Amino acid sequence: MTDNSSHMPELAVLSEFLSLTAQEESSGGLHDEAHRLYVGLHSQPRVAVAGEFSSGKSSLVNLLVGTDLVQTSVLASRLPTILYEYGTEQKIMVGWWSDTAEDKREFADLDSAAELKPDFIRVTLPADILRMVSLIDLPGTNDPLRAKERTLEMADNAHILLWCTNAVQAWRETERRTWSQLPGQLKENGILVITHVDLPSIRKSLDRLMKRMTDELSSHFHALIPFQSPKAAKARKDGTVSNKTAWEEAGGAQLLENIATLAATVRKESLASARALIEKEINPRLEALRAEAAASVPKPGEILEEWRSTVDGIVSRVEGDKSIGTDEFLSLCRAAVQDVSRMLEHPGLEGPAVAALKAEFRGAAHMFDQSRLADGDEGPEEAALILLQLGYELGSFAAQDG
Amino acid sequence: MNDQANQPRVGQAIGASLEATKQNLLDVTQRFVAADADEELRDRVEPIVDSLTSHFSKVAFVGQVKAGKSTLVNCLTHKADLLPSDINPWTTVVTQLNFGHPSGRHSGAIFRFFDDAQWDRLAKRGGRLGELTEGLLEDYKKEMLNEQVEAMRHRAQLRLSDQFETLLGKAHRFEKVNRSVIERYVCSGDAPQERIRNPQAGRFNDITRVAEIYFEQEPFGTPICVMDTPGINDPLLIREEITQQHLENAEYFVVVLSAHQPLTESDVRLVRILKALKRDQIVVFVNRIDEIHHLAEDFEELRGRVKANLNNELEGLDVPVLMGSAAWANYSITGDESDIDPEALEEFAKFRGVELPEGGLENADEPTRRAIARQVSGLTELEDTLSTMLLNGAKSSFLGSAASALVSLSRQSSEQTKIRLDYLSQESGPGRTVLTPETKEEAIKLVRDRLSMRAHAITQAGRNAWAKLLTNLEGDATKFAKAQQEGLAGVLATLKRGQDIHIDLDPLRDRLRDNYVKRFDEIQNRIWLDLRALSKELRELFDPEIEKRLRHINIETLGVLSLSPRTDPLYRTVTLDLSTGWLGSLFESSGTKAEKMVNTIQVQFADMCRELIESRREEFETAVERSANSYIIDVTRILEELAGKNVSSVDTSEAKREADAAEAQAQLELTETVVKELEGIAEELGLETELDD
Structure with missing residues (x-):
């Protein structure tokens, strides 16, 4: 994680405000908003990868970070949310929502980490894309074997959405419904990744599928990208593109470009929002909060x-x-x-x-x-x-x- | 091997075994009627024969959008390319393919349009719903509530100009039908601008409710209706509503899943509905296995998991799970290779132990390749499973009830003949003194009065039970609305900007359905027990001598038992189903309006519950009445016989009496043979034919 606080005065203000208002539980929107902006500025924008189970999410994430950590067969075991962040070496750790302290234990693979039934698994990797954004691989929805409530919890902290839909049964009601329940600002930064377009039954009428998707969804997503995982995987082994044409044809180049664009936008917007918030809401209160805090220090x-x-x-x-x-x-x-x-x-x-x-x-x-x-x-x-x-x-x- | 894949397999056509049993029953029945010339008996047999000859098995293909239902139906019916299968989910109409329809209609098609009320409900969201929500939604017309239906109406108008208003409630009939005709009604084609270029395709789609297409019985072994339904889990809610309402018209179900996502929550929900409705003749077909990478390694485990998860849901109901590929089946039938990945086919064929020619699939000639595709497509397994299901289903419905009624009637007939023989063989036999015309009339009156009194009581008890159930269900709906109301404040407090609220009505539907089905069972069981007890009570009205003669007569209960619950009204789309996308904004503006909206749950569901109950109550009453009438006819016939109705005057000569006796003896022998044969068939069908005592 890169620390930007040294050259960003906004962060210092937000940080102070957050600690001053930490005691006021559910103090309403302002603390939450400040927290969101703080996280947004302090670390890389977070990309939530979501979709129904077996929609090709895992293949996509494996491809983006250049590993085979997640099994991709139809029989793959059910994993919790996986958070990918930049690190100089690969580490697999576990975490719980209720836990503020970090769990230092490391695991050899995801399955053994999952055995502890953590709320999420944290993976650090030296992958290039993770210098730009962190990834949140959310559990697949519409899965009868999984409790519904918490699957999308972490989406609340994300800035960019990659929604995977299988071209074979693209954009069904259950998807639309789950998607519509995501936070508004996340939906505004959405990319729809249409997977499995390499299958014979899709290939021959892909243009008509894309036409329908464009008609219905282009106003809801920043981009609609038909994606061929197998081809992209061949073109980009271990995180470096070896076959540029194939990578482009598979949709990989377009996907990365769009993620980069959105990440830049998110940073810019976060900074602008932070400035606006500090000026309008935080600065006017800061003095009073400081005084209040000084007076209320517990002995x-x-x-x-x-x-x-x-x-x-x-x-x-x-x-x-x-x-x-x-x-x-x-x-x-x-x-x-x-x-x-x-x-x-x-x-x-x-x-x-x-x-x-x-x-x-x-x-x-x-x-x-x-x-x-x-x-x-x-x-x-x-x-x-x-x-x-x-x-x-x-x-x-x-x-x-x- | 040439063309083998194209041909229906001789002797194993779907439903052939059911048809054979049915035909056997009809043949025996014909001999039965020929042996016994009694007209009243014929009147009793006739409706049973009708129920056999007019029976029409109904199989519905259900599943999510794009699971491959239409392609699978095309393969099963050997009508390649009949139903349009498109990359975009456009099957918007329930399509009934009728093979060997009992009406004798074996070609052409009827396309039925929505009637005014239905269209109104769908497209204008008016009618009762409109009344309920008036004033609540006025400000939010822009809020996309009507987006779907508006689009539908807009398309209909675009294609049909204003003509469409006059088409509502009507039907279009065709003597001959082909793919392009079907496309006009069943397939909605692409976006509106393209439709104008080709105004025919999908022209009537938006207003078509049901497409009925007629064929000869071939390639099926029995008259059958194969229903293709619009997929569940469709962004277009209207399509889902149509499917839900048609689910209950079918007796047999092929649930088509996609191997990409074997068993989703939506699938589980569908299976739960089928189970709750006691539609247990279900087969699950996991389609699209051709599209799963390296499936072979995971094949058995995948099937095991689907089966285990299903069993879990169905609590012990063992549903066959087949795995296959409609694309491979389609290739085997049409030779069209465009949807096929030859490598996947070869890999899977090897895994299934299919012998491949040297050099692999690539070196095989076309017929061989197609035969191999057929072999691993799962189509044969599906056909066999359907055959078994059809026979099993018939046993517990029309075939079983016909066989058991015929056994009872043939036994009565033989009893009647025995009574007659008693008269004819002994000059002052016991028969002669049994009943005089007066005592006979008295006896009939006695039975009739008691029966009508008891039947009335049964009906009355039923009405009370239904009324109580209605109150109960309305209570459920009220409670649910209250709980939602109370939950709203909490939801509202945590609602984030841009997020939306959705009120999920499924829990209410499930609750109402389960409650209703449970009570339905209780009522049905009560009536059944009451009727059985009544049979016994009525026989006890007689002296042992006469009672013995009546032992084969029972009040029929199969009519009551064969009724099953119907809950389709519950699955109608109500205002709040469409709440995603606007309920949140309704709250932002006015909490009161939203509260009012939630309150309409109560009213909307109370309407449905009333409908749920009334139609079934009437059916039970009719069934009881019908059983009572048959009972009176049967008892009267035996009593008449005991009063000597079919015996010539006592004064006739010895010779005449002997001739009559010989004739009766011959008839008895014939009837006894028929009884034995019918009992044999009944036993084969697993029916209980032993007498009560």
Whole structure:
């Protein structure tokens, strides 16, 4: 990931605003909007690759990043969302939505990563295209074996859409319906990739198919690109084009050009929107927010107090009801850790001691989140020890301060 | 091997086994009627024979757009290129191909147009729906709600000028039909400007509802209607609505899937509907295997998965899953190679163990190549499966019910003859004293009164059950509308700019359908049990001596049992189905309007539920009435016999009586043979023919 903050003052403003408004949950559009713009400026534009299952998404992604990481047979196993970012070497990692801390474990392949049932898999690769954009390979829709709700979750954070449709049954009602539910600004930057156009039944009347698609869809998509995966794969082995004519005929060149154009547009628009937002909405509020934040910095003593009363609550709850289950106990512990973590995130709290404490709490939250505690009777015991440890740390932090 | 692929396979034509059994039953029945000259009996047999001779199996091809339904139908019916199959999904009309139609019509076609009300509903979104939504949508006409239907109307006008208004509700008939005629009605051609260049193609498509095309029975072994339906999951909602409404007209279903996406949610939804409607004569054909790269390695596993997922959905109903390629089948029939990838064919043929000539497919002559394509296309398996399905389906419907009625009638006939023989063989036999004309009339009256009282009670109980069900269903719709109403606020709060809301009515439809089907079963079962109990009760009205003579007569229950639920009204498009694209903007402007809109769910679905119930209630009542009438006829016939109706005056000479007895004896023997044969057929069909006691 390239860090642009050094030469972009807008980023610094957005970043400050975001941390000042972090506490106000669901404070409405402004925080979300600022966050979206921050992500848009801070990292490469994100390209969401979406479509129904078996629509040729995986072949397309493999081709763009120049690997064969994803199996492409009709029998391919169901993978979660895969996020591709630039990195000097190939790494496969897993992540969960609820998790703020990064999971450092690495995996040999996607299937073994998927066994942990993560919300998404993160892949870094030294592929050229990933210097320009990052890719989000979304799970295929209209699949009876997959729960519907979360498939498109990550599309909300994307800027550019590649929608794959199989030419054999191009643009069906289920596709139209799913597509129409995507965020508006994502749809505005959409490319429709029509796959499987190399099949004999399509080849002979491709022009008529394209005519229908153009009539119906040219106003909804930035470009409609007929794409021949097998031919493109032959022309572009391991990420470099070896046969330029074939690459062009397969639709590859056109696809990359369009992605580049949209990426440039997105950057330009993000910057313009960020400036507008800063000028109109953020600057007028910034002073007041800073003052508010300075006034509301929690004292270490207060944090300790809060922690003690929460833990006391858990203790009396456990004593009052011996039948309390392990799961319930663990979720109480988790809530306690999260509460105090949130207080520690306050932008007014600074310094190495706070940072160390934050890391402790994050690590603990992580343990609870992923239920990485031991099985059976030792789980609750381990949890109690963690609470105890955190309490000591907080205590000595408060003592130092006061 | 030459031309073999072109020819219907002798002796294995689809439905031949069903036809053979049916013919056998008809032959025996003919001998039965010849043996027994009783006119009342003939009156009873006649409708049964009619049900056999007029029976027409209906097979529907269903599936998503562009799964290859039309091509597959063309192959199965040996009418290559009959139905247009286009890269763009243009089958917009339900096409019924009638082979050997019982009316005797074996050529030509009838194209039926939408009538005013249907067109109104489709194209103007008026009628009842219009009333309900009036004032709600006024401001949003621009919002694409009517985009589809407007386009349809616009095209119709473009092609037919204003003539189209006068065509509504009418039909066009042709004595002869060819591809270009069909294209005028069935295929919608390309974009409007091209149509003007060729005003004929697709000219009537937009207003055509059903195309009925007639052929000789060949190549099928039995009279059959093969229905091609517009695909589900079509951007044009109207087409989907038409398909849903026609699903229930068929008894047998070929669900065509695409191997690209074996079993999508839309397919699962379709299969669930079929299952809920008790249409369990289903075969799944996974088409387009020719387009899957290196399928051979994954073939068995792919089929296993489709089957496992289906079984999961159908909870134990075992549906055959075939894999094949309509493109290969089409090539084998027409020799047209343009849709074929020879490498894929060769690879798959090898995998299936087909013996290839030396040098591979490339070196084979054309007939051999076509024969190989046929062999791996899955068409033969489909034909065989359909044959089995047709026979199985007939067993549990018209064929079974005819056979069981005939067994019962032939047994009664033999009983009648036995009664007569008793009279004739003994001068003061027991028969003579059984009934006088007066006691006979009394007995008939007794049965008639009791029967009519009980039948009335059954009908009344049925009406109450239906009424209760209606209240129940209306309650479901109200609850759903309320829940949507309450959910709206939440949805609204998280709605992002440019995103849209869509109210999914499928859960409501599923709920109404499941509730309805469950109650339908209960009502049907109740009536069936009541009728069985009634048979017993009525026999007990008589002395044991007479009761014994009536033991072959039962109130027929197959008429009631063969009714199945119909839920097509539920699948009508209602306003909110079209909500994608505009409901969001409706909210932005006015929450109240949107709320009102959601409230119309209640009213729209209540209408449908009423329709759902009324038509079926009447059918049950008719079935009960018909069974009661037949019962009275049968009982009367035996009682008349017991009163000596068919015996010449007692004073006739010994010689005359002996001659009559000999004649009756001969008739009895003939009838007994018929009974045995009919029982044999019934047994073959797996029917229960043992007597109750």
